[in-house]
Amino acid sequence: IVGLGGATFPSHVKLQIKEDKKLDCLIINGVECEPYLTADHRLMLERAEEILVGIRILMHALHVNRAIIGIENNKKDAIETFKKLTSEEAGIQIAALKVKYPQGGEKQLVRALLKREVPKNGLPLDVGVVVHNVGTVFAIYQAVQHNQPLLERVVTVTGKKLEQPSNFWVKIGTPIKDLIEAVGGVPENTRKIVSGGPMMGKALKNVDVPVTKGTSGILVISEDEASRGAPKNCIRCGECVDVCPMGLEPHLLMNLSEKGMYEKAVREDILTCIECGSCSYVCPSHRPLLDYIRFGKSIVKQLETKTA
Template sequence: MLKTFPKGGIHPTENKITATKAINRLPVPKVVYVPIAQHIGIPSEIIVDRKDSVEIGQVIAKSGGYVSSNIHSPVAGTVTKLDMMVDSSGYKTQCIVIRTDQKNEANFQEPEFPLKREITMGQKEILQHITDSGIVGLGGATFPSHVKLDLKNDNKVDCLIINGVECEPYLTADHRLMLERADEIVVGIQILMHALHIHEAVIGIENNKKDAIKVLKKAAAIDKRIKVAALRVKYPQGSEKQLIKSILKREVPKGGLPMDVGVIVHNVGTVFAIYQAVQHDRPLIERVVTVTGKRLEKPSNFWVKIGTPIKDLVEAVGGIPEGTRKVVNGGPMMGKALKSTDVPVTKGTSGILVISEEEASRQESKPCIRCSNCVFVCPMGLEPQLLMNLSEKGFYEKARAEDILTCIECGSCSYVCPSHRPLLDYIRFGKSIVKKLETAKN
């Protein structure tokens, strides 16, 4: 019987339109816009100036603290601006604007690095390489990877879980990466196991990706310590706490972290980036992005340089079709609509979804009928309708007491509500206020 998490969850229509589309390389743009805040934590500190020439992979913004990350130039070119620009969140953030040189044309047909299996670095050297290379979680959270790996003496971790679930509808970036780079991912796992002194690793993949399960089982056969777990399809299984519960039946305590139950979780994209950093001295300057939608002319998966304007990706798949209502950064469940396609791709951009008028239109919100559907599907065991009411009425202290900060914003509650109430919208708003209140107190 296939494993899954026991509490809550839903089964949205998958719409994995690009699952069979190989990853192509997007041409290098004429200008890139590189935000200095592409990770959870303190924004990076700019170390270049206007008119400076930069090379591919050069550090252009240094980590601003322990929970922070280096930013590297994704292209060779000239810094033209250091300016405040709107990013995918809709807010202005500091950006480094680089005009690319002609020599980037050769980079479009970039040769593949040969597979390198031998691991020659020690634990401290691996950690330093990951830190220097600006690796963050590529599953969407963008948590600096070196912080996860810097274990304290009292943290006893016995299992590494690799997240290949990609349960968000439409997105296939991780799926294609597993199919096309399985050997590199396995070496990346071995690098992490070597650095952490862990002797067990499990790759979690939902059973709707049978081809990826097969390919990774074959690639992992070289190391008996690495297993592949086929999981029953259920959203939001890609969330860390749900994935740990599915595979190991361990429950992360409220307010706790995976390492509290002896586990570290990394996304497959992050593992591949770690492989490139350690084995080929390649910083995080590009990532796989799915560009998809039912009406797109040619939905695709691309290798994309960080800082590439999203409008370039949309143009590469045939442009925005007539009748489009929204362009979403991410998937339909947890993604957020963009105000403009002029914003850049960042380390956390896993997909761009173009949604039609019919798909995006919301039905009229009606009074709650007390059906409890939102409670049944909440994977965190919360009462979404109560949290919405408290946020709507401004009872933020009560919302905090009812564990609003425990919400993972998966959107399952809104998906099943027969009254079409904007549950997640209000909960997100309430969470933001509660966080601000807690920050003010501290």
């Protein structure tokens, strides 16, 4: 079982708490802040009782008596569902969060719920917290209660031009082209098909690829939606710095990656980037900030692997 919020981090690692770490809270991530994606929302509505069993399993395994389910306040039906089911459970709290991107990031969620700051190169565990996505919690429930491995997940298939955008229970390995056919096929004037959401997703070269454990959604983007101005020179406006949730300087990280200055990029905390895409979204010069930062991160990780 891995994290189903997108990062696919092995879930068992989060259950192996070292003796020098003090844990006092379990956070359940039900935010799903990426536009268009509704897989977690649908899961919370249809499998709330099973998710709560999974939460109790995790609380027992982690030896904590406090859990918080964080849900954005535009998902009122999910909030009410969990409040009714936990009305007599003192240890499980439901927190309605402001709709704000990227609220679903682990560090951002810990800050919003507990006012604790996770160190730049640290983990939530460093401040006494473990975070699990609602989809992961449901998978843990299935594994413990029904001895079922992670063979399927919920996937959102959506786009403004699609005939029938839907959420599907999908077996891991299902061809993405089959999912698109199930919602009426690829519309005319489609510019790109993205695995994930519009902010953090990655464009697919073709749809003859399978659904993986990290496939939260398939987004079909039309020509007019994908229109993007030609990149221009940076005007040093600072917009990218203002929106970065990690306090980085995206314009600088892009320049360092573009020039191959990877050691300096590491010193400027390039690996801290959560790849939310906010910098590229606000850039008035249409510079591909996230693309270059992702590339720089991949090179840095390759270099670290070679020297390890």
